[in-house]
Amino acid sequence: MKILQALFFPPEQPGGVSSMIPHLLERFQSSNWSMELFSLPKRIRGKGQDSVEFETFNWEKYESSPVVQKYIQTYRDYIWWTKLRIQQPYDLIHAHHPIAALAMKRMFPDTPLIVTIHSSYEQELILNEHIKPGSIDHKFLTSIYRELEAKADKIMTVSESFKAYLAPYVQQPEQIEVLSNGFDEKRFKPIAHDNEVPQLITVCRLVPAKGIDVLLHACAELKRRGYPFVLHIIGDGPIREQLEEMAVELEIYDETIFYGYMLHPEEFMPFSDIFVLPSRAEAFGSVFAEAALCWLALVGTNVGGISEQIEDGVNGLLVPPNDVGALTNAMERVITDSFFRYELARSAWSKAKQAYSLSRVVHELKQIYLAYRK
Incomplete structure (x- = not known):
């Protein structure tokens, strides 16, 4: 055929x-x-x-x-x-x-x-x-x-x-x-690691629909609460310069790395700890399944296909869109509780392997x- x-x-x-x-x-x-x-x-x-x-x-x-x-x-x-x-x-x-x-x-x-x-x-x-x-x-x-x-x-x-x-x-x-x-399981190779400073990562096109502005504000609040982190942003788009300026204004530019477009982000993701993307809409949200297959803890918004992939508190955390406080609290929870973070990542990997x-x-x-x- x-x-x-x-x-x-x-x-x-x-x-x-x-x-x-x-x-x-x-x-x-x-x-x-x-x-x-x-x-x-x-x-x-x-x-x-x-x-x-x-x-x-x-x-x-x-x-x-x-x-x-x-x-x-x-x-x-x-x-x-x-x-x-x-x-x-x-x-x-x-x-x-x-x-x-x-x-x-x-x-x-x-x-x-x-x-x-x-x-x-x-x-x-x-x-x-x-x-x-x-x-x-x-x-x-x-x-x-x-x-x-x-x-x-x-x-x-x-x-x-x-x-x-x-x-x-x-x-x-x-x-x-x-x-x-x-997703082709052979592309994803989780790597055992122990990061002293939590590594946050997101992968998306840099457009307002992805909510990266919300993520930057939440990361600024994490810093005010005294939590160290590094935020890796993979992707490019029309608002990249605006987001970089926002990171400077929020005083988190030193903690944030803008990589631009990357052909195979799945080769980079396994070295991180937490995948977070506060999208304002997603039909499915493929990158969440990809992050799960890299054995990352997931934090996303309760919209579209994301909420079908993540069962809150079981294989990830869900927050309302445009809610900086809720996103900050969710990231704080997975940053401060390494056992909970591991269990979320393990459950996410198991579901992704079976369902996707x-x-x-x-x-x-x-x-x-x-x-x-x-």
């Missing part, structure tokens, strides 16, 4: 699609399976010229929005690149972004299409203060979900909470299937794919 995994941009950033899809290929290469990746290079801009029509709504009533214009042009560019690069048919296409899914269905209308929705573009734009709830941009982006429902043979997503988020925007939400991300293994995901995907075999 010949399958195309259609991504949006190349899988370069840690987390989400990049954590799973490229690692599927080796598991599917056999006499019975053939799998390839396809994505739109970031250098492709403004190439596509095709007309755009959707089956379930008229996008042109939203075209005054620059966000909508950019979305439509990227859709055209994806079609242009697909025409240029794909010359052979596939038995099944599994898309991992709405643009990829809609473009592939337009190009290959007779090929079965599965789409996994990994996150909400409109939620990220709202949290990052680029669009407002209820705006024409928001209405356009949420209308895309109904279009996907009309075009795809199956819609999947990565958590029950995100399935609930999608429900108001489709006609048959009960048909959406949940399959959480899976790539082997489990591969097994389930094979059953799904075989349903479309001719």
Whole structure:
């Protein structure tokens, strides 16, 4: 069976699609399976010229929005690149972004299409203060979900909470299937260590939605309470300079290291003690599962897929989003109680190995794919 995994941009950033899809290929290469990746290079801009029509709504009533214009042009560019690069048919296409899914269905209308929705573009734009709830941009982006429902043979997503988020925007939400991300266990190698000074680490894109500003304020309060620590921030993004300035103003710059983008953060994480990410929204939160597989204690917010991964007090700690005091108290608890920290990390590792293994995901995907075999 010949399958195309259609991504949006190349899988370069840690987390989400990049954590799973490229690692599927080796598991599917056999006499019975053939799998390839396809994505739109970031250098492709403004190439596509095709007309755009959707089956379930008229996008042109939203075209005054620059966000909508950019979305439509990227859709055209994806079609242009697909025409240029794909010359052979596939038995099944599994898309991992709405643009990829809609473009592939337009190009290959007779090929079965599965789409996994990994996150909400409109939620990220709202949290990052680029669009407002209820705006024409928001209405356009949420209308895309109904279009996907009309075009795809199956819609999947990565958590029950995100399935609930999608429900108001489709006609048959009960048909959406949940399959959480899976991770190649061989990539993660916990390392026994004893850090005299607690090492905190976070891995994310530096955007407001990730709540790193909250983390910096909580770390400043930890310092005021007299606790030594080092905070490692792996990732880059548009607010990096702002966050660095904040660390200076909060007088924790000497305790904070900004690394920028790192291709394989899982090689660095095992030397730390506590993974903390106070996201304001997460469809799944792949980096929590990755940190768990590195045997770290987890501290996260009670939002989206994070709360499905972490059982508070059992395999990590959950705090409300935007709550500096609660985050500070949670970090203080795991810093000061080494036995509790170890038990959290052990339980997190055990759950991640069982629930989020790539082997489990591969097994389930094979059953799904075989349903479309001719």
